[in-house]
Amino acid sequence: AAGVIQSPRHLIKEKRETATLKCYPIPRHDTVYWYQQGPGQDPQFLISFYEKMQSDKGSIPDRFSAQQFSDYHSELNMSSLELGDSALYFCASSPGQGAEAFFGQGTRLTVV
Amino acid sequence: AQSVSQHNHHVILSEAASLELGCNYSYGGTVNLFWYVQYPGQHLQLLLKYFSGDPLVKGIKGFEAEFIKSKFSFNLRKPSVQWSDTAEYFCAVNAHIQAGTALIFGKGTTLSVSS
Numbered sequence: 186a187a188g189v190i191q192s193p194r195h196l197i198k199e200k201r202e203t204a205t206l207k208c209y210p211i212p213r214h215d216t217v218y219w220y221q222q223g224p225g226q227d228p229q230f231l232i233s234f235y236e237k238m239q240s241d242k243g244s245i246p247d248r249f250s251a252q253q254f255s256d257y258h259s260e261l262n263m264s265s266l267e268l269g270d271s272a273l274y275f276c277a278s279s280p281g282q283g284a285e286a287f288f289g290q291g292t293r294l295t296v297v
Numbered sequence: 298a299q300s301v302s303q304h305n306h307h308v309i310l311s312e313a314a315s316l317e318l319g320c321n322y323s324y325g326g327t328v329n330l331f332w333y334v335q336y337p338g339q340h341l342q343l344l345l346k347y348f349s350g351d352p353l354v355k356g357i358k359g360f361e362a363e364f365i366k367s368k369f370s371f372n373l374r375k376p377s378v379q380w381s382d383t384a385e386y387f388c389a390v391n392a393h394i395q396a397g398t399a400l401i402f403g404k405g406t407t408l409s410v411s412s
Contacts, residue, residue, distance in 0.1 A: 216397045227387060228341065230399040240397025275340060282396040283329040283348070288341040 187211050189289035191276050197295045198266050206261040206292045210278030216240070217259045218286055219251055220275040228275060234259060235282075266296045299324035299392045301403035309409045310378050318373040318406050320388030327393040330371040331400070332362055335385040344386075347371060358382070380412040 190209040198204050210217050216235050220228035221244075230243035234253040245251070248266075253259040263270060273293050277286035304319035322328060332344040345356025352364040362373045371388060388403040 218397075218400060227402045227404045230401060233397040233399055235395075235397030240395065241399045243399055277341075277400070279400075282398070283391050283393055285329075285331060285343050285346050286400050287343070288333075290340050 189276055189278050189287055191274075191289035191292050193292060194290060195293050195295075197297060199297055200266060200268060202266050202296075204263045204266060204294060206263070206274055206276075206294070208259045208261070208276030208278075208289060210257055210259070210276070211280075211287055214257075214278035214280045214287070216279040216281070216284075216286075217253055217257070218277040218279070219245075219259070219261050220277065222273045222275060222291075224272075226272075231261070263294075268296050270294060271296045299328065299390050299401050301388050301390050301401055303386075303388050303403035303406050305406045306404070307407045307409070309411070312380055312410055312412050313377045314410075316373070316375040316378050316382075316408070318386055318388075318408075320371045320373065320403060321369050322371065322388075322390045323369060324390065324392050329391045329393070330362075330364060331389040331391070332356065332360070332371075332373050333387045333389060333402075335387065335405075337384070341387065344373070378408070378410050380410050382408060383410045384408060 218233045219231040222228045231245040233241045237253045251261045273291045275291045277288045279286045330347040333341040391400045
């Protein structure tokens with residue numbers, strides 16, 4: 186069965202650089218979520234999209250932005266990277282309101 | 298806004314011991330409830346979910362959870378744990394607000410099972 190695909194799996198960036206993370210949801214899923222998970226932490230909700238429109242917003246820094254494209258894939262753009270941005274970034278997709286979220290393998294971002 | 302509280306930060310058990318992990322949520326309206334598991338270095342995987350109906354739900358790998366509406370609780374149980382259950386367990390809640398409403402996670406419980 187198709188799963189949520191995230192790319193890249195690993196990314197190393199220097200401070201003040203930019204990064205773009207990509208997420209390809211499961212086909213026919215209408216909702217995409219982005220989460221940030223620091224070492225030993227719980228997943229922190231960043232932002233979500235429903236049918237390509239931003240739906241809910243969590244603790245996403247102003248330096249970050251995200252969008253969902255016409256083919257339903259989503260990108261998380263991160264600028265002016267800081268050391269504290271080093272984390273695992275998960276994307277998840279869901280087939281409907283309140284339904285379970287299926288998570289991708291994550292992108293491990295390391296800022297040096 | 299909804300929130301989730303998990304009572305146990307770290308639980309250490311021997312194989313074959315019984316497990317119960319506590320989870321309480323705060324939200325006055327209708328919610329869907331989930332337990333996710335994260336094995337070391339892996340992504341989150343769904344263990345079980347509650348939407349409506351029978352408050353006792355069964356999930357994969359012998360796990361079950363009971364929704365008690367009056368207590369806003371959704372505790373996870375397993376009668377006999379195995380070494381392979383060593384992982385991080387997250388309770389999560391999704392409020393029925395609108396499509397795309399965030400799935401909010403608790404802080405997680407680390408389960409260590411010794412053989």
